Amino acid sequence: MLDTLIRGGWLADGTGNPLYQSDLAIEGDRIVEVARLDGAEARTVVDASGKVVCPGFVDINGHSDYSFHTNPGFESTIRQGVTTEIVGNCGNGFAPVSELSRGFVSARLAEFAYEGPVEWTSYASYLEAVAALRPACNLAFMVGHNALRYAAGVGNAPLGEDHARVMESFVREAMEAGAYGMSTGLEFEPGRRAATEEIIALNKVVGEYDGVYASHTRNRDSGLLGSVAEFLTIVREGKTRGQHLHLNVRDNTGAPVDGWQRAVELLEEARTAGLDVLTDTTPYRFGTGMMAGILPNWLFEGGVGPALERLGDESVRQRLRGDCDRYWRFIHKGQWERVRLQGSPQFPELDGLTFDEIAARWGKDPWDCYFDILLASGPKMESMQLIGMLFTDEHLAEMIAHPLFCLSADTFSSDIEGPLAGVLRHPIPYGGHVRFLTHHVGERRTLRLEEAIRKMTSMPASRYGLAGRGILRPGAAADVVVFDSKRLAENSTLEQPLAYATGVEWVFVNGTAAIADSHRRPERSGRILRHVG
Secondary structure, eight states, rough: OOOEEEEEEOOOSSSOOOEEEEEEEETTEEEEEEOOTTOOOOOEEEOOOEEEEEEEEEEEOOOOGGHHHTOOOHHHHHHHEEEEESSSSSSSOSEEETTTTHHHHHHHHHHTTSOOOOOOOHHHHHHHHHHTTOOOSSEEEEEEEHHHHHTTTTTOEEEOOOHHHHHHHHHHHHHHHHHHHEEETTTSTTTGOOOHHHHHHHHHHHHTOOOEEEESSSSSTHHHHHHHHHHHHHHHHEEEEEEOEEEEEOOSOOOOOOOHHHHHHHHHHHHHHOOOOOEEEEEEEEEEEEGGGSSSSGGGHHHHHHHHHHHOHHHHHHHTTTTSSSSSSHHHTTGGGGGGEEESSOGGGGGGGGHHHHHHTTTHHHHHHHHHHHHEEEEEGOOEEEEEEEOHHHHHHHHHHHTTEOOOOOOOOOOOGGGGTTTTTTHHHHHHHHHIIIIIIIISSSHHHHHHHHHTTTTHHHHHHHHTSSSSSSTTTTOOOHHHHHBBBOOOSSSSSOOOOOOOEEETTTTEEEEEEEEESSSSOOOOOOOOO
């Protein structure tokens, strides 16, 4: 007798092939049959008539390493059908940890409601600590460049020769522990301090293990093409695969004419020349960003403490008004209506308001409101978040439809009732994956359902070499989703973000049901996936 039989569904098998009707059988943690199985019996029978059956979604640009310590059930994302997440992106991460970085790591995780000890040091011990959480979702890890700098004691200071050797040893240990590669976040502190040569040296270690270099690059506006060129150089010199994280261009921020098209052409030319590079994009016009991201390097000389002192100086503020033309450059253009405050513990009453609205409420200039909020955040200044109206519908459509783009959420899993509910009041943790299917497939018809599912399953899985994930075939991991396309809904909005998606009726992770007949089950059967280079 089979463990599970999913009967009569329309299979989107992850390859992009047209839907076809079939049964699917699961034994243990594996798919054992994909065929008509008339007369077969099973302990659990799922009637999938009229429903779509597909592989569990693989989020190629995840950030749930921020939240899984307090949300090991991956509540907001498992309900959308996410069964695997690649974390440690955009240079961020929580291992390795040294005595030089333990305080920083503890403080950052505390911002995501984790009050427990940070007892791990090496990457191997970190992965063991995560496995002990029994996560509901499979996890693949990238070692974050920012974490390397903090653990080596560099922070945002100049790199010394000893620092370089220590960081290279950290990368080697992470790769041997099972990391899939290294990520950078070159628009933010401290990654933006790193010279190209520093990153190439670290990426060469990744290349020894056939790993991936994933980068939130330095610039996606006026310096877009140079940043893409730097990314390609790092990939080429390191002899790695390359994932250009979210190659999107924010609206009206000074990008060159046809800049996005030219940037994509650079990737296409690199692929033709033999480089294995891809990219990804998110589903919404609006997105999250770091509030301190617009601030110039000179403000942070000496660290966050001196930066806070400078922010209290009126002459510094006057200088900043003319020297914050970076990151979300539309802020510098005075387009404050595009920017909403997100999750300020000091000013919860301002949550979700635009800076025009905050300025009217406080009777101040928007710049002073911005600086006052940053100053009040104290040592947490670098983690303060914003919501911005970033993209046009037309730009989203051209990215989502492009063959080099995977589809990702670029967020962390959250919970509408737990302590994480107030951390990010934004639809993307709750409905981002579903939005690709409801809005971009169902409403705008940007691409076929089967192709969207491929870009959310086998494409990211094969990108990172997640063997047996992202596809429905005998022998593959039993990460399987059953959803009703007629009932599928995001539910979460900017105005009312705390709502789970609906319409995903069954979610199997390694053969165990995490969602059964639309009901959340307590089982957590995710695994730590380890790269073998």
